[in-house]
Amino acid sequence: MLICDDIRRRDQPPNAVPHIPGSLVVMIMRGNHAVILFDHIVDLLNLFGRVNHMVTENVSQRAVVAVVYVAAMFMSVLDTTIVTVALPAIAHDFEVSVAQVGAVQVAYLVALTVFIPVSGWIGDRIGGKRALLGAIGLFTLGSALCGIATSLPELVVFSAIQGVGGAVMLPVGLAMLFRVYPPSERVQLSATLALVTAIGPALGPVLGGLFTTYGSWRWVFFVNVPIGLLALFWGLVRLKPHTQPSPGRLDMAGFLLAATGFGALMTGVSEGSSVGWDHPLVLALIVAGAILLVLLVIVERRVDRPLIELRLFRNHLFTSATCLYGLASVAYIGGLYVVSTFLQEALGASALEAGTTSVASAVGVIIGGQLVSRVLYHRLGPRRLTTTGLILIGAGLALMAIAGTGTSLWWMRGDLLLLGLGVGAVFIPSQAISMATISSTDTGKASPIFNAGKQLGSAVGVALLASVLTLTTAPNVNSGNDGGALFPFHLAFLVAAAVALASTPVALRIRDSEASATMTRSKDTAEAG
Known part of the structure; x- marks a missing residue:
C-alpha cells in the first residue's frame, strides 16, 4: 500500500493508465466486507499500469x-x-x-x-x-x-x-x-x-x-x-x-479462384500419397486445381487491385x-x-x-x-x-x-x-x-x-x-x-x-x-x- 500511495502522490504522465483512487472505492463500498480486498486489487491495477507504462517506454x-x-x-x-x-x-x-x-x-x-x-x-x-x-x-x-x-x-x-x-x-x-x-x-x-x-x-x-x-x-x-x-x-x-x-x-474473384484452386491442389497432393496418385478423385482435384490457378493468373492480370x-x-x-x-x-x-x-x-x-x-x-x-x-x-x-x-x-x-x-x-x-x-x-x-x-x-x-x-x-x-x-x-x-x-x-x-x-x-x-x-x-x- 505504501508503494501505491507513493504513486498516487506523483504526477501522472499524459499517456499513463488512468488512476482509480482507492479512497473513492472505500466511500462507495463502505460497510461491505469486500472493500479491503477490492481496494488492494485497485491498488495493484494502478501499480501494474504505472509499471507497464515504464516498461513499454524501454x-x-x-x-x-x-x-x-x-x-x-x-x-x-x-x-x-x-x-x-x-x-x-x-x-x-x-x-x-x-x-x-x-x-x-x-x-x-x-x-x-x-x-x-x-x-x-x-x-x-x-x-x-x-x-x-x-x-x-x-x-x-x-x-x-x-x-x-x-x-x-x-x-x-x-x-x-x-x-x-x-x-x-x-x-x-x-x-x-x-x-x-x-x-x-x-x-x-x-x-x-x-x-x-x-x-x-x-x-x-x-x-x-x-x-x-x-x-x-x-x-x-x-x-x-x-x-x-x-x-x-x-x-x-x-x-x-x-x-x-x-x-x-x-478482389473477390481472385480470392475465390485462389481459394478453390489452392485448396483443390493441396487436397490432391495430400491425399495422393495415401490413396494413390492414379485415384480418379486425386487426379480430378489436381487437374481442377491447376485449371483454376491458370484462370487466377488470367483474372489477376486484368484487375486494378489484384x-x-x-x-x-x-x-x-x-x-x-x-x-x-x-x-x-x-x-x-x-x-x-x-x-x-x-x-x-x-x-x-x-x-x-x-x-x-x-x-x-x-x-x-x-x-x-x-x-x-x-x-x-x-x-x-x-x-x-x-x-x-x-x-x-x-x-x-x-x-x-x-x-x-x-x-x-x-x-x-x-x-x-x-x-x-x-x-x-x-x-x-x-x-x-x-x-x-x-x-x-x-x-x-x-x-x-x-x-x-x-x-x-x-x-x-x-x-x-x-x-x-x-x-x-x-x-x-x-x-x-x-x-x-x-x-x-x-x-x-x-x-x-x-x-x-x-x-x-x-x-x-x-x-x-x-x-x-x-x-x-x-x-x-x-x-x-
Whole structure:
C-alpha cells in the first residue's frame, strides 16, 4: 500500500493508465466486507499500469513484434510434426483407421492454403496488430477446441479453424517484421527465425511421443494454448498499431479462384500419397486445381487491385528467394518425415529415441545460423552460401541412404547435423533477401506469396517422399530381408537429396549485388559480432 500511495502522490504522465483512487472505492463500498480486498486489487491495477507504462517506454517495437511473431511461428511449425505422432492414438480413441484420421492434417493444410492469399489484404485492411493478434487468438482457440474434441468430425473442423489462424498470423507477422527491421539487420533476424523453423519440427516428435506415451494425445493440441495466450497478452500490452494505406475492396474473384484452386491442389497432393496418385478423385482435384490457378493468373492480370500481385514475380531476387526456400523445404521437411519413420520401423528405435535423434538437425541449424549470420554471410554473400547449403543438405540426406539395420544412431545424428548446417545456410539468406528489394507498401502482398511457397514446399515434400515409401515398401518392413526392407527408405533419402542438388541452379541465379543492402552490417550487429 505504501508503494501505491507513493504513486498516487506523483504526477501522472499524459499517456499513463488512468488512476482509480482507492479512497473513492472505500466511500462507495463502505460497510461491505469486500472493500479491503477490492481496494488492494485497485491498488495493484494502478501499480501494474504505472509499471507497464515504464516498461513499454524501454521496449523496442522491433523486439515486441519479433517476440509475438516468433511465438506464433513456433506454434505453427511445431504443429507440422507433433500431430503426426499422435494420429494412431487419436484413431484408437475415436475407433477409426489411421488413414481416416489423416483428414485432420488435410483440413489444416487446406485451410492454410485457402486463406494465405487473402492474409495480406486482411493485414492492410484492419491493421497489422489486430490481424496478427486476432489470428493468434483464432489459432489458440482452434488448438483448445481440438484438445476437447469428442469425435473425428469435430476434430477436423477445429483443425481447420487452426489452419485459418495459421494462414493469417505468419504472413502478417512477417510483413510487420520486415517493415520494422531494415535490410542490414535481417540476416541476424533470419537466423533467429531459422532456428525456430528447425527446432519446431525436431521437437515435435519428442513432445508428441512423450504426450501420447505418458499422458494423452490431447496435449499435442493443448501445448499451444499457453504459448498463444502469452503471445496475445504480450501483444495486447506492448504492440503498437501497425497501419498501411487502405488496400481497397477485396478482389473477390481472385480470392475465390485462389481459394478453390489452392485448396483443390493441396487436397490432391495430400491425399495422393495415401490413396494413390492414379485415384480418379486425386487426379480430378489436381487437374481442377491447376485449371483454376491458370484462370487466377488470367483474372489477376486484368484487375486494378489484384489479390495476388503477379508483378512481384518480376522481382528477380524475391522470386529466387521464394523458390529457393520452397525447394529446400521439400528436401528438409520431407527428409525429416522419412527420418522419423526410418528410425522407428527400420532401425527399431523408440519414438523417444527417434525424436531425440532428430534434434541433431536443430543443433546443426543453431551452429550454422551463428556461422552464417555472424561470419559467412557478409563475406561470401547469399549466392555462394545458398549453393553450398544445398550441397550440404544433399550430402546429409545421401549419407542416410547408406545406413543399415546395424547402423549406430550416432551416424544418423551426424548426418542430421550436416543436414541442419545446410538448412541454416539456405534458409537464413533466403529469408533475409526475400524482401530486400520490395517496398514497404508491397511487403503485405509479398509476404503471403513467400509463406505460400514455404507451406507448399513442406506439403509437397511430405507427399512426395510418402509416395516413394508407399510405392516401394514391401508387405512387411521387418520381414528379415534387410535389403528389401531398407530400399524404400534409401530411395526416399536419395530423392530428397536429388531435389536439393537439383535446386542449385536457382541459388546460382541470385545476384549478390541486388542483395547488397542485407550485406551491410548495421552498427548494432557489428558491435555484437
